[in-house]
Amino acid sequence: MFIEKDPSGARKVRSTGQILGTADKLDAIYERIFTAVMEHRLIPGTRLVEEKLAGVFKVNRTRIREVLARLAYEGIVATIPHRGAFVASPSVEEARHVFQARRILEPALIRSLAARGDKKDLKRLHAHVARERAARESGDKRAVIRLSGEFHLLIAEMVASPPLIKLMRELASITCLIILLYDSPNVPACPNHEHTDIIMAMERGEIDAASAIMLGHLDHIEATLDLSLPENTDVDLDAIFG
Ligand SMILES: [Zn+2]
Known part of the structure; x- marks a missing residue:
C-alpha cells in the first residue's frame, strides 16, 4: 500500500493489489530465512539452493533470487559466481580483527564523551538503554541485537567525529553479523546492565572506570561467541522449512 499526496495536499491511500501480495510473500520468505539464521537452524556457510528454496516456498526462482539479493545486500548472504548463494561466514580471524579494532576505539570514545560531562548525552543514553x-x-x-549495536553507534555519534562515526558504523554492522551467525541462541548480544554500568560511571564523573567497563564489555561480547562452528555445506532445507 502506498500513501500519496494529491495536489490539494490531502493524503489518499492506493492499494497495489497483486504487487502488494507478491511483496508480502517475499517479505514472509525473507523473514523465515532470516529467522532460521538467527536461530542457528541455518548456519554460516550453508548453501542456499535457489531451486530447492523455490520448491519449499512454492514460488518461482526469480522470487527466491530477489530475497537472496536482499539478504546479500544486508551482508547475511554471500553470493559466489558459478557456485550460488551461501549464508555469509565472516571468518574467526575477521571476527577477532573486528573486536581488536573495537577494543582500541571504543574505550577512547567513551573517554571523550565522559570528559565532556554533558547531562543531555546521559539522558539520551539512558533513553536508549530503556528501549x-x-x-x-x-x-x-x-x-535486541540491533539496539545493542546502536548503543555503541550512538556513543560515536555523540562524540561527533565523522571518520570515527563511519568506522564505528562499519565495525558495528560486521559485529551484528558475527553475533547473528556465531552467538549461541538465547545469549544476549550485549548484557543490558553493562550498558547501564557505563552510563552510571559517566554520571559519577569516573572517566577511567567508564572506559574500563567498555573494554570489559567488549571482551565479554567476544567471549560469549562460539567461533568454533563447522563450515557446513549440506543441510536438509525441506526439514527446516517444510
Ligand atoms: Zn554493548
Missing part, C-alpha cells in the same frame, strides 16, 4: 530493555522483555531478539 533495549523493552525489546528484551518483549522477547524481540532481532530488535
